[in-house]
Amino acid sequence: MAPVAITAYDWTGWYFGAHLGGAWSRGDVSDSPLPNAAVAGQPFLPFDNDDANVVGGIQGGYNRQFARNWVAGIEADISFTSLRGSQTYAPIPAFPAGVIAGTTETLSRKIDWFGSVRGRLGYAWDRWLVYATGGYAFAKIKTNAISLFPANTYSFSDDSVKSGWTVGAGMEYALAANWTVRGEYLYYNFEDVSGVSFGVPSTAPVGSSYLWENQIHTARLALNYKPGLR
Numbered sequence: 001m002a003p004v005a006i007t008a009y010d011w012t013g014w015y016f017g018a019h020l021g022g023a024w025s026r027g028d029v030s031d032s033p034l035p036n037a038a039v040a041g042q043p044f045l046p047f048d049n050d051d052a053n054v055v056g057g058i059q060g061g062y063n064r065q066f067a068r069n070w071v072a073g074i075e076a077d078i079s080f081t082s083l084r085g086s087q088t089y090a091p092i093p094a095f096p097a098g099v100i101a102g103t104t105e106t107l108s109r110k111i112d113w114f115g116s117v118r119g120r121l122g123y124a125w126d127r128w129l130v131y132a133t134g135g136y137a138f139a140k141i142k143t144n145a146i147s148l149f150p151a152n153t154y155s156f157s158d159d160s161v162k163s164g165w166t167v168g169a170g171m172e173y174a175l176a177a178n179w180t181v182r183g184e185y186l187y188y189n190f191e192d193v194s195g196v197s198f199g200v201p202s203t204a205p206v207g208s209s210y211l212w213e214n215q216i217h218t219a220r221l222a223l224n225y226k227p228g229l230r
Contacts, residue, residue: 008126009124009126009127009174010065011063011065011071011124011129011174012063012064012065013062013063013226013227013228014060014061014062014226014227015060015061015062015063015180015224015225015226015227016058016059016060016061016224016225017058017059017060017180017222017223017224017225018056018057018058018059018222018223019055019056019057019058019059019077019079019184019220019221019222019223020054020055020056020220020221020222021054021055021056021218021219021220021221022052022053022054022055022218022219022220023052023053023054023055023079023081023083023216023217023218024050024051024052024216024217024218025049025050025051025052025083025085025109025111025214025215025216025217026050026213026214026215026216026217027048027049027050027051027085027109027212027213027214027215028046028047028048028049028050028212028213029046029047029048029049029087029107029109029210029211029212029213030044030045030046030047030210030211031044031045031047031105031107031145031208031209031210032044032208032209032210032211033095033206033207033208033209034196034198034205034206034207034208034209035205035206037095037096038095039205039206040095040206040207040208041094041095041100041206042092042093042094042095042100042208043093043094043095043096045089045092045093045105047087047107048085048087049085049086049087049107049108049109049212050085051083051084051085052083053081053082053083053084054081054082055079055080055081055218055220056079056080056081057077057078057079057080057113057115058077058078059075059076059077059078059222059224060075060076060077061073061074061075061076061120062074063120065124069123069124069125070121070122070123070124071120071121071122071123071124071129071131072119072120072121072122073119073120073121074117074118074119074120075117075118075120075133076115076116076117076118077115077116077118078113078114078115079113079114079115079218080112080113081111081112081113081114082112083109083110083111083112083216084108084109084110084111085108085109085110086106086107086108086109087106087107087108088104088105088106089104089105089106090103090104090105091103091104092104092105092147100149102149102150103147103148103149103150104147104148105145105146105147105148105154106144106145106146107143107144107145107210107212108143108144108145109141109142109143109144109193109212109214110141110142110143111139111140111141111142111214111216112140112142113139113140114137114138114139114140114188114190114216115137115138115139116135116136116137116138116166116186116188117135117136118133118134118135118136118166119133119134119135120132120133121133122172127173127174128171128172128173128174129171129172129173129174130169130170130171130172131169131170131171131172132167132168132169133166133167133168133169133170133184133186134165134166134167134168135165135166136163136164136165136166137163137164137165137166137188137189137190138161138162138163138164138190139161139162139164139188139190139214139216140159140160140161141158141159141160141161141162141190141193141212141214142157142158142159143156143157143158143159143193143195143210143212144156144157145157145195145197145208145210147197147208149199151201152199152200152201152203153199153200154197154198154199154200154203154207154208155197155200156195156196156197156208156210158193158195162190162191162193162214163190163191164188164189164190164191164214165188165189166186166187166188166189167186167187168184168185168186168187169184169185170182170183170184170185171183172224177226178225178226178227178228179223179224179225179226180223180224180226181221181222181223181224182221182222182224183219183220183221184218184219184220184221184222185217185218185219186217186218186220187215187216187217187218188215188216188217188218189214189215190214190215190216191214192211192212192213192214193210193211193212193214194209194210194211194212195209195210196208196209196210197210
């Protein structure tokens with residue numbers, strides 16, 4: 001009897017699936033007094049809008065195996081989370097020292113979803129695939145700043161989709177002809193959010209200039225399905 005030939009796993013084809021894991025956001029924020037600290041009577045204030053939460057979503061893409069062991073592909077995904085960071089000064093520090101009585105300042109940030117369109121390049125050993133990935137990223141980011149003084153209020157808000165980029169790496173294993181499972185790390189860096197505010201009633205030229213940095217780290221597991229028999 002002739003020996004049975006063993007066929008290596010073929011990674012070529014379309015796939016779709018879901019992922020679940022954790023997300024950690026870095027949201028350093030700054031409030032710079034306008035036109036300067038001496039005139040505004042308030043120093044530069046650093047805020048921390050960091051947060052961590054569960055992340056989950058869906059993905060889909062296409063792989064093409066070539067040169068025997070190399071795999072190139074493209075993937076799009078969308079992830080949903082609840083990243084919310086906020087910090088408050090009460091009362092607000094005064095320049096050059098002390099505090100401003102009866103005042104409160106809060107800066108906050110919220111990210112409910114983000115996604116990406118990425119290229120993938122990896123090396124396969126039969127059912128194992130190790131890969132690097134990177135590409136375009138986007139996120140819905142809502143920021144808010146409010147400063148309450150006895151005689152006036154300063155406020156700023158922005159709610160928009162911000163662009164950015166992402167890079168990462170992962171390892172994937174083919175459980176069966178139609179199913180694969182993977183572990184993956186992705187780092188996202190999105191556009192800064194910036195803005196200014198002046199008091200209501202108007203206190204120009206005294207005001208505040210805000211800047212939010214927006215970065216996310218994710219570690220997640222994913223399950224993918226490849227339609228059709230291999």
